[in-house]
Amino acid sequence: MHVSRRGFFKVCAAGMTGSSLATMGFAPTAVLAEVRQYKLAHATETRSICPYCSVSCGTLVYSMGDKSRNAKARIFHIEGDPDNPVNRGSLCPKGAGLLDMVHSPLRLTHPEVREPGSNQWKRISWDEAFDRIARHMKADRDANFVDKNDAGLTVNRWTTTGFLASSAASNEPSYLSIKVMRALGVVAIDTQARI
Amino acid sequence: MTNHWVDIKNADLVLIMGGNAAEAHICGFKWVQEAKHVRRAKLVVVDPRFTRSAAVADFYAPIRAGTDIAFLAGVINYLLENDKLQHEYVNAYTNAAFLIDPDYGFEDGLFTGYNAEKRSYDKATWRYQMGEDGFAKVDPTLQDPNCVFQLMKKHFARYDADAVSNITGTPKDAFLKVCEMIAECSAPDRVMTILYALGWTQHSVGSQNIRTMAMIQLLLGNMGMPGGGINALRGHANVQGVTDMCPFTANLPGYLSAPTERDATAEAYVAARTTKPLRPGQMNFYGNFPKWWVSLMKTWYGDAATAENGWAYDWLPKPDGSYDVLAMFERMHQGRMNGFFCQGFNPLASVAHKGKVSAALAKLKYLVVMDPLATDTSEFWKNYGEYNDVDPRQIQTEVFRLPAELFAEHEGSFTNSGRVIQWHWKAADGPGETRGDLEIIAQLYTRLRDLYAKEGGALPDPVLNLTWPYRQPTRPSADEVAREVSGRALRDLTDAAGNVVVKAGDQLAGFAQLRDDGSTASGNWIYCGSYSQAGNLTARRDNSDPSGLGQTLNWGFAWPANRRIIYNRASCDPSGKPWDPKRALLRWTGTAWGGNDVPDMRPNAAPEEGVGPFIMNAEGVARLFAPGMIEGPFPEHYEPFETPLARNPLHPDKPEVTSNPAARVYKGDMELFGKADEFPYVATTYRLAEHFHFWTKTSVINAVLQPEHFVEISEELAAEKGIGKGDVVKVRSNRGEIKAVAVVTKRIPVLQVDGRKVHTVGIPLHYGFKGETKPGYITNTLTPFVGDANSQTPEYKAFLVDIEKA
Numbered sequence A: 001m002h003v004s005r006r007g008f009f010k011v012c013a014a015g016m017t018g019s020s021l022a023t024m025g026f027a028p029t030a031v032l033a034e035v036r037q038y039k040l041a042h043a044t045e046t047r048s049i050c051p052y053c054s055v056s057c058g059t060l061v062y063s064m065g066d067k068s069r070n071a072k073a074r075i076f077h078i079e080g081d082p083d084n085p086v087n088r089g090s091l092c093p094k095g096a097g098l099l100d101m102v103h104s105p106l107r108l109t110h111p112e113v114r115e116p117g118s119n120q121w122k123r124i125s126w127d128e129a130f131d132r133i134a135r136h137m138k139a140d141r142d143a144n145f146v147d148k149n150d151a152g153l154t155v156n157r158w159t160t161t162g163f164l165a166s167s168a169a170s171n172e173p174s175y176l177s178i179k180v181m182r183a184l185g186v187v188a189i190d191t192q193a194r195i
Numbered sequence B: 001m002t003n004h005w006v007d008i009k010n011a012d013l014v015l016i017m018g019g020n021a022a023e024a025h026i027c028g029f030k031w032v033q034e035a036k037h038v039r040r041a042k043l044v045v046v047d048p049r050f051t052r053s054a055a056v057a058d059f060y061a062p063i064r065a066g067t068d069i070a071f072l073a074g075v076i077n078y079l080l081e082n083d084k085l086q087h088e089y090v091n092a093y094t095n096a097a098f099l100i101d102p103d104y105g106f107e108d109g110l111f112t113g114y115n116a117e118k119r120s121y122d123k124a125t126w127r128y129q130m131g132e133d134g135f136a137k138v139d140p141t142l143q144d145p146n147c148v149f150q151l152m153k154k155h156f157a158r159y160d161a162d163a164v165s166n167i168t169g170t171p172k173d174a175f176l177k178v179c180e181m182i183a184e185c186s187a188p189d190r191v192m193t194i195l196y197a198l199g200w201t202q203h204s205v206g207s208q209n210i211r212t213m214a215m216i217q218l219l220l221g222n223m224g225m226p227g228g229g230i231n232a233l234r235g236h237a238n239v240q241g242v243t244d245m246c247p248f249t250a251n252l253p254g255y256l257s258a259p260t261e262r263d264a265t266a267e268a269y270v271a272a273r274t275t276k277p278l279r280p281g282q283m284n285f286y287g288n289f290p291k292w293w294v295s296l297m298k299t300w301y302g303d304a305a306t307a308e309n310g311w312a313y314d315w316l317p318k319p320d321g322s323y324d325v326l327a328m329f330e331r332m333h334q335g336r337m338n339g340f341f342c343q344g345f346n347p348l349a350s351v352a353h354k355g356k357v358s359a360a361l362a363k364l365k366y367l368v369v370m371d372p373l374a375t376d377t378s379e380f381w382k383n384y385g386e387y388n389d390v391d392p393r394q395i396q397t398e399v400f401r402l403p404a405e406l407f408a409e410h411e412g413s414f415t416n417s418g419r420v421i422q423w424h425w426k427a428a429d430g431p432g433e434t435r436g437d438l439e440i441i442a443q444l445y446t447r448l449r450d451l452y453a454k455e456g457g458a459l460p461d462p463v464l465n466l467t468w469p470y471r472q473p474t475r476p477s478a479d480e481v482a483r484e485v486s487g488r489a490l491r492d493l494t495d496a497a498g499n500v501v502v503k504a505g506d507q508l509a510g511f512a513q514l515r516d517d518g519s520t521a522s523g524n525w526i527y528c529g530s531y532s533q534a535g536n537l538t539a540r541r542d543n544s545d546p547s548g549l550g551q552t553l554n555w556g557f558a559w560p561a562n563r564r565i566i567y568n569r570a571s572c573d574p575s576g577k578p579w580d581p582k583r584a585l586l587r588w589t590g591t592a593w594g595g596n597d598v599p600d601m602r603p604n605a606a607p608e609e610g611v612g613p614f615i616m617n618a619e620g621v622a623r624l625f626a627p628g629m630i631e632g633p634f635p636e637h638y639e640p641f642e643t644p645l646a647r648n649p650l651h652p653d654k655p656e657v658t659s660n661p662a663a664r665v666y667k668g669d670m671e672l673f674g675k676a677d678e679f680p681y682v683a684t685t686y687r688l689a690e691h692f693h694f695w696t697k698t699s700v701i702n703a704v705l706q707p708e709h710f711v712e713i714s715e716e717l718a719a720e721k722g723i724g725k726g727d728v729v730k731v732r733s734n735r736g737e738i739k740a741v742a743v744v745t746k747r748i749p750v751l752q753v754d755g756r757k758v759h760t761v762g763i764p765l766h767y768g769f770k771g772e773t774k775p776g777y778i779t780n781t782l783t784p785f786v787g788d789a790n791s792q793t794p795e796y797k798a799f800l801v802d803i804e805k806a
């Protein structure tokens, strides 16, 4: 019996069990009595893209938890997507470490503020963070907005707050950020792409 | 990239210069290996370091960092001297035959029109001679002394092999060997591709590095060819997409030139950007500018954008100068900015001259960092001993840190450097209270909008009238935004006969359907059609490749118009037959263009019509002479701002042309350029296979693989300075110093340049004080605060340092 790697997952998803099939060369029927189940067989497979370099390799992200209401999905494995025409299943030493970025000890988990002159972070709620930032923005915009230049030309610009856009953000948030910043009159906009 | 990753396999010669794909773009590099194995292609690497790309190359030539123009100009001279051109291509598809203003000239390193005080050019003479018919004049015989071809020959004649070797330090025989290999690709059925990255852009002459190469590709007839083109490998996974959205002061989405103070009215603004054809019968695609711009304004302001109010033109901000990242930090440093947002961006580590960036951030009233990870920038105010020696009590900036989701925690699209837009799906929620960037922006916007509605304030109108059609106003979905970016019909669109071709509300099939009467909306014209009535085409996953060329036209969606190789009309001769039938991308079928790609040409433009393949240019042809460039219509070698030579060997007695005479240098930064007597070694920053920028240092496995900051020097320099393998060394520039471990290798060549010996110090950039790696200094403590004259990309790749045992 010839079962391709992904064909094998389909087999598993259809209710068969089997762990060491790939390594032992057994047909699925021969391993029904095995003890430990193959973890990937129960995983949810999601197609994603390595966010590091601009090869933008296709990835398969495996998570536990089937996304049902009470389950919280947790990513436990990431590998190259063999369907992707560019990387054809491979990942490099950067992309192969993606799981460690997802679960990095340096992940931020809640909004924080560092008050002027302080030496530490203070946890705050999202509401407080959004309200305080919006207040800062409005105060700065209202105080420094330039509607006309010296020649009397309408320029409607806000020069005192700037925005640096990520090259790792997806297209949609990138577009939305620009839409909002332009509407506010922000002219100090740049991105990592430049450097 | 004009081409794409998989297309590299179609090349006969791969040149890697200004990049190191084997370590920085590893899974893309496999297509170089494929070309080598399957096509027997050759790989040539030119680099200041013997990189891992060089290790598998058929030929490697060393070069001094910052002298690529001299090398490539030498190649151009070689091609012209030895008549290794694809003549038919050059004549038909470039501006070689165009006549230039007789007053144009070049002398002693300067083009006509230079103003030393302003460090800029008046380009009045850098222009075509215009005929009475309103078109540019040409001399198809290429004999007129003012035609581009003759001017080009004269300009590059100075770059003979001896001059090139003297400037670049590349041994003459190695240089000539590379020339010979490149010259073979002037045959119509031999194609070279060039893969470059930040090793070309991060120079004060970065744009001209790339342009010089583009000229070579045109002279060889390689633009538009499968296996050819100019291929920028680029940085992040979505650096291309974010660039396309244009978070730049000077551009609106889709590279539309944004209004400036010179554009008093909407009409004047549009007129100045709507080009007229410079030769008869050309497509002059920029003539469509009004359709793209009006569709954008309708997207943003809906019914509030009308023909009467110039499509809400007044609401677009008009800047009072530059706001690229260096300019922004300069303003911040001068105390002229109060607030700053860093969205997934770590400028303390990634912008030049860390000391200046840190001092600038300390002058802000508020800083907002949105990031999935704790970055160095977010803690610029915190003391990390020698690595970040600041006093928090003195820093009054209020810093907010907002936890954002990572790539696998939301859906959306990324555009790879081959312009292929690919959708990615959500696998899990982020940890704790993380939220997506879409929501963070939407929350800030809706709160501000409510404040303006309630309290009024400075010009509330654009804030209150911005379209916000999302089902959950504080949580727009990526799907909704992707539809908006692509675009839809606002009214029924009819053809000339009055038939409805697109119903009101339907998604548009492509930018050809955009109109300038307010009946269409598209947030980014080059993405138009990526989400059509057929659905989200970026999510397509059919990887079939019937042509075998690797085009996979049904995988994702490539902008523009799902075209995989741009300028592909140039892959055929003027009569419409492929230059190389074995690598046929397109052909004229007698009634239309067809083949293995979406034609970059009006589909029914018969070859006899003579429509040029470079449709974005009003000339219809590519520019060997390019007046758009800031520092000259032809490339010229200028030294890096920190040069080991103290002179430009081409113009030894003209100090004002030692370095790029039209590059912007701020007061205070000029004085901080180091001199060779105090800082004798050329430094160049680089990337490691195991790390990505300042990002992977937060991942345990990558930190284990490359745990500690090091600098790389040659055995010869190590011996001279008494530095042993593994010693801690101090590297100083005129802006600061770092300490790191010395790695002594054979990979860094020692070069003979302009009569002296030049040593290079290689400095990986991935370290900092925040991370799972060992705490380290930030490499950009050392780098100079000066950018390329056109793009303002900082000069990270060539500066001066001293090194000693710590």
Ligand code: SF4
Binding pocket: A050, A051, A052, A053, A054, A055, A056, A057, A087, A090, A091, A092, A093, A094, A095, A096, B024, B025, B026, B027, B028, B237, B692
């Ligand atoms: S896996 Fe490596 S080559 Fe692929 S996108 Fe990620 S960093 Fe780039």
